[in-house]
Amino acid sequence: MAHFAAILYMEKPELNQQFRPQHLDYLHTLEQAGKIFAKGPFTDGTGGLVIYIADSFAEAKELAEKDPYVLEGVRRLELHEWKI
Structure with missing residues (x-):
């Protein structure tokens, strides 16, 4: 298992x-499935970070892209x- 950092930059704050x-x-x-190591918003409001636990980059990408x-x-x- 590897860890993958998903940086989620704010694009549409109004939404x-x-x-x-x-x-x-979703998170x-x-x-509950053991796929997240850590998560949280940036204090300056520019987005947030999710650290996924996955077997591959492809799996982590799939998980991250399914985030609403x-x-x-x-x-x-x-x-x-x-x-x-």
Whole structure:
């Protein structure tokens, strides 16, 4: 298993609160499945970070791209493998 940092840059702040419940529900489901190491917003309001646990970059990308924030264009995804 590897760790992948999903940086979620704010793109449409006006939609952030509308899709926040779906985003948090999605992450909660993945946490329960052991697929999230850490998560949280940036204090300056520019986005947030999710550290996924996955077998491959492809799996992490699939998980990150299914986040409602990404699907709805609220946040722009940048994904990197993270070496702890």
